[in-house]
Amino acid sequence: MTEGYVELHAASAFSFLEGASEPEKLIERAVELEMPGMALLDRNGIYGSARFHTSAKRNGISAHVGAEVSVSSFGPRLTPPAWLPHQHTPAPARLPLLCESQAGYQNLCQLITQFKMREPVKSEGSATWEDLQQYSSGLICLTGGDEGPLAAALARGGEEAGRETVERLVRTFGPSNVYVEVQRHYEREEEWRNRAASPSRSHAG
């Protein structure tokens, strides 16, 4: 029914204020849509992965493990324009990471543990560029949506800054492990980003 589409950037209720569905409900919906696989990328943790994986196994779907990791080196995430009434507090951009192998899973867990051990206040920690370089093997990196580093760079410095960000990611994760994420919710800003990101995609390989 989804014609081979696999959702690789879903958030569960463990990402407070960004997801509302429990991991089992996500799998239930994937079964309804006849989706062959699905990835769960919760914010700064793999809290829902165990329940997600168990439910997926029971339903014969491939569950992919991953997480959105806050990285301070990319600067603040995209914020709404100041004239809009609904604002949110500044936060670092988040990088969606998927585990490709067991080593990748170990690296993702260590990366999260490392920056969580450093954080002064709960849920305010973020990884650095050095952390990413240390634990990059076995991980697949997406450029993210609104919360991602590519959207922030495009808004900050246009296509030039976007290209630099993608190249930086390619240098860290390898040319075959970085994918430009294209989402289409029929929004003007998102469509502009998709068009701006298209040339970057060729650089990413």
Add this chain to the structure above:
Amino acid sequence: MLRLRPELRVQPCVVMEGEPPLEYACSLNTKARNLGIAAGMTRVESETFLTVSVLSRSRIEEEAAKAALLECGGAFSPRLEAGSRDRAYFCVLDIAGMEKLFGPPAALARSLLNRVKALGIGGSIAISSNFHAAVCLARSQASRMDVSIIPHGAESTALSPLPLTVLDLSEEHAETFSLWGIRTLGMLAALPEKELISRLGQEGRRLRQLALGQRPHLFRPLESALSLEERIELDTPVEQLEALLFVVNVLLEQLIVRAASRTLALASVHLALSLEGKSSHLRTVRPALPTNDRPLWLKLLQLDLEAHPPQAAILSLTLTAEPGSTSKIQLGLFSPQLPEPGRLDITLARIRAIVGEDWVGRAVLKDTQQTEGFRLEPFEVPLASTTDSRRPSRHRVALRMIRPPEAVTMTVRDKRPEAFFFRGIRYVVDDTYGPWLNSGDWWNTTVWSLQQWDLVARARDDTLLCCCLLHDLRQGSWKMVGLYD
């Protein structure tokens, strides 16, 4: 009572207390006293004097006058104590240490008296190092509107010619002293203390100390909160706006004098009118900046009342003001020049009277994606610190909104616009961008769902039209909402 009726100050006036027909004169001015009217006369007796204006006592107006007097005293000393004796109200100021600010006590008293006169209140001022001596002396010359100073140590000499009535004697003691032939404070002070105590008890000692100006007093300063409220009950019901504004003018003057004495300005004025038939009419006027400009306030109130006239004759009115800072707002050197605040307020009030209360202000976005998702807020003068720091980063396309949106007839192929009629001209779509989806209130009966399209279209005569259209998915209608430059 005469404070809010300046036109009556030059006439003989009597204030009546009690329930009709048992009313009696409780207060009167010097001109009435000169005519031969005395306190305690009935209304019928007073009205035999043809030129006399007879007023009814109003506790509310008295309270307002007391508040005004305290306000006035508070400008000269932070410590003041108030009381009332025999229908007279007094306020005692602790002026120790005030010389550096207001000069010698005599200069302070003079400027205080001028301030009290400006409020339209009659009274006298006495300065003494003894609390009770000052009160007694001030009471004895209440009608003289004068300042008297008792030098330190000369209290008994200054008080000796005063009659015993300044002491608030009980009837029993007054009779006793009358029998003894004691009529002045000096005569009372001359009585031997022990013998007086043996006959009158400790009360005798207290009275003797008062007569000598030696009675100690524990000062209990008032903590007065600033309350800018004036109330007046009209003698006859008023229907004409001009007549009402005449009274409002007097009340406003009082409020402004009181606010200005604290270096404040009026930020907003609430007008409460009691109408015939026990109804009331409330109005609030709030200019963009606090101001003490009385003509401006009067004009704003006039425009407001013209736009919202009361439905019945007015019996009384209360004017309450909120104080605000008088400080000027420093605008940026390169920020656009704003019109003068007073003129802006009057212009806004006039526009408001024409287009309606809710249609004047600045547009503020609501937390919604709806196309008309904004509300109006009153204008505010922006602070220098909130200047727009947004950089004019990229070139932006100007969109001219069409309000209200105009209906267009659309031909669709494969769910995409192909051609449409707009203002009688047929356009063929060259290029489409979209759709951009928008929906909301799906949890409500007012659910809405829209598709937005940006189109580049061409007319038969090759005229190019870049426009933005809305497709209402629930109603199936198409509307032109804006044109791109």
